[in-house]
Amino acid sequence: MSEVFVLAQFVGDKVAKTTGELATCGARIGDVTAIVLAAPGKGAALASQVTSGRIAKVVVIESADFDKFGVSASAAVLAHIVGEHKPAALLITSSAFGKELAGCIAVLTDSGLITDAVDVSSELVATQIVFGGSSTVHSRVSHGSAIITLRPNSVTPDLEKSSPEILNVSVAVGESAKHAEVISSQPPVAEGRPELTEAQIIVSGGRGTNGDFGPVETFADLLGAAVGASRAATDAGWYPHSHQVGQTGKTVSPQLYVACGISGAIQHRAGMQTSKTIVVINKDPEAPIFELADFGVVGDLFSVLPQASEGVKAHKS
Amino acid sequence: MNIAVCVKQVPDSWAEKKMNGGVLDRQGVDAVLNDLDEYAVEEALRIVEAHGGNGEGGANTITVISMGPERTADAVRKALSMGADAAIIVTDAALAGSDALATSKVLAKVIEGGKFDLVICGTESTDARMSVVPAMIAQRLAWAQLTFAGSVVVDAGAVTITRVTEAGVDTMKAQFPAVISVVEKINEPRYPSFKGIMAAKKKPVEIKDLASLGIDASQVGTAGAWSTVVDATPRPPKAAGIKIVDDGNGGKALVDFLVVKKFL
Numbered sequence: 092m093s094e095v096f097v098l099a100q101f102v103g104d105k106v107a108k109t110t111g112e113l114a115t116c117g118a119r120i121g122d123v124t125a126i127v128l129a130a131p132g133k134g135a136a137l138a139s140q141v142t143s144g145r146i147a148k149v150v151v152i153e154s155a156d157f158d159k160f161g162v163s164a165s166a167a168v169l170a171h172i173v174g175e176h177k178p179a180a181l182l183i184t185s186s187a188f189g190k191e192l193a194g195c196i197a198v199l200t201d202s203g204l205i206t207d208a209v210d211v212s213s214e215l216v217a218t219q220i221v222f223g224g225s226s227t228v229h230s231r232v233s234h235g236s237a238i239i240t241l242r243p244n245s246v247t248p249d250l251e252k253s254s255p256e257i258l259n260v261s262v263a264v265g266e267s268a269k270h271a272e273v274i275s276s277q278p279p280v281a282e283g284r285p286e287l288t289e290a291q292i293i294v295s296g297g298r299g300t301n302g303d304f305g306p307v308e309t310f311a312d313l314l315g316a317a318v319g320a321s322r323a324a325t326d327a328g329w330y331p332h333s334h335q336v337g338q339t340g341k342t343v344s345p346q347l348y349v350a351c352g353i354s355g356a357i358q359h360r361a362g363m364q365t366s367k368t369i370v371v372i373n374k375d376p377e378a379p380i381f382e383l384a385d386f387g388v389v390g391d392l393f394s395v396l397p398q399a400s401e402g403v404k405a406h407k408s
Numbered sequence: 409m410n411i412a413v414c415v416k417q418v419p420d421s422w423a424e425k426k427m428n429g430g431v432l433d434r435q436g437v438d439a440v441l442n443d444l445d446e447y448a449v450e451e452a453l454r455i456v457e458a459h460g461g462n463g464e465g466g467a468n469t470i471t472v473i474s475m476g477p478e479r480t481a482d483a484v485r486k487a488l489s490m491g492a493d494a495a496i497i498v499t500d501a502a503l504a505g506s507d508a509l510a511t512s513k514v515l516a517k518v519i520e521g522g523k524f525d526l527v528i529c530g531t532e533s534t535d536a537r538m539s540v541v542p543a544m545i546a547q548r549l550a551w552a553q554l555t556f557a558g559s560v561v562v563d564a565g566a567v568t569i570t571r572v573t574e575a576g577v578d579t580m581k582a583q584f585p586a587v588i589s590v591v592e593k594i595n596e597p598r599y600p601s602f603k604g605i606m607a608a609k610k611k612p613v614e615i616k617d618l619a620s621l622g623i624d625a626s627q628v629g630t631a632g633a634w635s636t637v638v639d640a641t642p643r644p645p646k647a648a649g650i651k652i653v654d655d656g657n658g659g660k661a662l663v664d665f666l667v668v669k670k671f672l
């Protein structure tokens with residue numbers, strides 16, 4: 092059976108749900124080896140959490156250079172082991188980091204690249220949804236190892252637990268991967284809500300909130316949801332940029348997306364149109380966001396949301 | 409200091425996009441300079457303005473580099489009218505259907521042929537949306553890679569950026585030569601002035617083909633693409649959902665919907 096590499100992902104020192112999603116896709120194709128890139132001394136604690144899905148092996152590579160030299164250092168090491176083992180595929184989670192990493196590895200290993208897949212079949216055919224959700228494209232890599240990035244939340248992770256064998260491997264980072272140095276890093280502020288790209292439910296606010304995200308947050312918390320924002324809201328400084336959904340923000344595909352006071356500009360849609368169910372609250376019956384809505388309320392978010400929050404509370408009690 | 413700005417002509421974001429035999433049909437739609445590349449041009453202008461200017465008597469140059477069909481010249485012209493000095497366009501029938509690997513190969517080759525200190529790109533093109541070409545160019549050149557910059561400071565042959573991504577904010581620094589990409593929050597691109605538009609008509613635009621770059625046609629285009637489209641199908645338009653007008657019970661109706669859909 093062929094071998095498939097998946098790059099384990101972590102949020103702080105906790106394994107990310109997306110790691111299980113990658114392993115689930117990987118197991119359709121072959122024996123899964125999860126790769127853990129870690130700072131010195133941290134590998135064992137991270138590797139022990141990589142158990143979701145059918146994982147045969149976990150390979151741990153420790154180096155201080157991963158944090159110090161960013162994408163280039165990780166790319167150099169991954170390209171080295173891909174070159175050595177020639178797996179059928181290397182699966183990475185789609186993110187700014189993940190896509191750049193995939194791009195660099197494709198260059199270094201002379202392999203084909205597919206980004207933002209929403210699914211990968213056992214035949215290594217990747218599915219992408221492109222052009223504002225208007226087309227579905229199936230494609231496959233025709234040269235080298237298939238380097239594929241998978242959008243978070245697109246695949247239902249296999250709940251099976253594995254107890255993979257853990258191997259420690261050492262790979263040095265070459266000088267050519269050390270041109271750009273990370274001088275300082277500030278991780279995103281944790282707020283006690285689910286991470287946007289992992290969340291099952293997202294409630295987003297736009298210019299229509301007029302700067303008051305209170306009703307959006309209250310409703311989100313009742314649903315255990317993450318909070319998103321349109322660019323109009325992040326540009327105005329009403330909500331942090333890290334919460335922006337859209338072309339130049341995050342791409343999300345939760346089970347439920349609730350858009351409040353958001354008009355539905357093409358750049359916003361680009362980040363949320365693959366959400367499974369879309370609910371809209373907007374004053375303007377002509378707002379283009381209604382085209383995507385499974386359920387739309389033409390109304391003022393400042394009356395609809397509080398009433399809905401009361402309704403959720405009543406339903407729960 | 410010599411700066412290269414890589415730009416792409418893309419179908420207008422607002423135009424309907426269609427596939428034709430697995431590739432984007434670029435014929436039938438209005439083409440414009442990729443929105444996100446305007447920020448790269450603007451940032452180049454701001455960097456040179458802080459370091460002795462460009463153009464006649466300036467200490468720096470800004471060269472716009474683009475790969476695409478002949479009409480790419482229109483998008484390039486916009487960058488020149490904003491204030492860039494010259495342009496290099498790579499156009500060749502064999503380039504049609506090129507993937508990101510081929511695109512980065514061609515752009516890296518052009519950059520190698522010049523004496524550039526800094527390459528600036530937008531974070532992605534609004535049509536392909538891969539966000540990989542800047543990193544790939546850096547990888548091919550083995551130059552420093554500083555991408556997703558929310559701010560850029562150039563000083564004494566070094567560049568420092570703040571990298572703004574979902575993973576937080578990193579400050580990164582490298583010596584020249586370097587490839588950077590800039591996010592759209594970094595600046596407000598200027599509108600070309602009338603003077604700028606007139607001046608752009610006289611600025612040099614060099615057209616190159618693959619042969620002049622020493623790249624074999626088999627390495628690019630559909631032939632050289634290392635991923636192939638199996639099929640591409642339009643997605644059925646989303647079935648019309650339920651739309652109600654709030655009559656004072658809109659919030660309750662919303663909760664009922666969530667219950668039916670088992671979110672509650």
Ligand SMILES: Cc1cc2nc3c(=O)[nH]c(=O)nc-3n(C[C@H](O)[C@H](O)[C@H](O)COP(=O)(O)OP(=O)(O)OC[C@H]3O[C@@H](n4cnc5c(N)ncnc54)[C@H](O)[C@@H]3O)c2cc1C
Nearest residue numbers: 297298299321322323337338339340352354359374375392
């Ligand atoms: C290069 C580029 C990149 C971009 N990237 C992104 C991106 O990543 N994400 C993004 O979101 N945008 C992005 N945009 C911006 C995008 O084009 C829109 O400007 C933005 O999405 C608009 O945000 P909005 O819907 O909140 O505001 P608006 O378009 O102003 O819409 C506000 C909506 O709120 C409604 N409303 C007002 N008051 C109420 C109320 N009390 N109750 C209910 N409804 C109300 C109005 O009817 C209106 O429909 C980008 C633009 C460019 C050029």
